Amino acid sequence: MESIARKLSPFALKPFPDFMSEILKEVLHANSSYASAFGDKGKLALPPARRFAILTCMDARLDPAKFAGLAEGDAHVIRNAGGRASEDAIRSLIISYKLLGTAEWFVIHHTDCGMELFNGKIISDLLEHSLETAKLTANGWEDVGQGPGSSAGRKIDWLEFADAGAAVVDDVLAIRSHPLVPARIPIYGFVYNVATGLLEEVPVPA
Ligand code: ZN
Numbered sequence: 001m002e003s004i005a006r007k008l009s010p011f012a013l014k015p016f017p018d019f020m021s022e023i024l025k026e027v028l029h030a031n032s033s034y035a036s037a038f039g040d041k042g043k044l045a046l047p048p049a050r051r052f053a054i055l056t057c058m059d060a061r062l063d064p065a066k067f068a069g070l071a072e073g074d075a076h077v078i079r080n081a082g083g084r085a086s087e088d089a090i091r092s093l094i095i096s097y098k099l100l101g102t103a104e105w106f107v108i109h110h111t112d113c114g115m116e117l118f119n120g121k122i123i124s125d126l127l128e129h130s131l132e133t134a135k136l137t138a139n140g141w142e143d144v145g146q147g148p149g150s151s152a153g154r155k156i157d158w159l160e161f162a163d164a165g166a167a168v169v170d171d172v173l174a175i176r177s178h179p180l181v182p183a184r185i186p187i188y189g190f191v192y193n194v195a196t197g198l199l200e201e202v203p204v205p206a
Contacts (some may be wrong), residue, residue, distance in 0.1 A: 068193060082161065098180075111193050115160045124162075168202040
């Protein structure tokens, strides 16, 4: 259906609509500057040159390229809410070593993580009420949106945690004990301090 519509409309192939959000404009502007100074990065190899991978949280305050000194082509960075060793994160790590040669891995959680501010019941209740953004108030999370919501959130394991250091240990051990992860790969655990920018090592029992 879409391809027919494209053929019929001379406007269908325009890359962007006339209305563009400010964010969309800013991102495209930034990208055009970036590409204009791209240099020889187009020649980078696919496997990460420095042969390591980082699993970390999606938190906007964390910039692994900056806090760990990465340039394009250096390392794999796998991110999700909390930096958890979810099935999908482990899938990525396995591809990372098996096909792309990484040999050392870092699991990096951080202080003040949003994953400490809710649990599976809280987010599922909020989602069941509405699909608007909830508010964090003095009395906890409050859903301020108009319904309907959905109960589908109850089927998701949200992987929340109460203590970043303990969650790092759990995640390193979960990766370590996976049958497709070889013992030769060192897995380092860290908590990134959002107040100082420092990585603080978390000792993980062997
Ligand atoms: Zn976080």
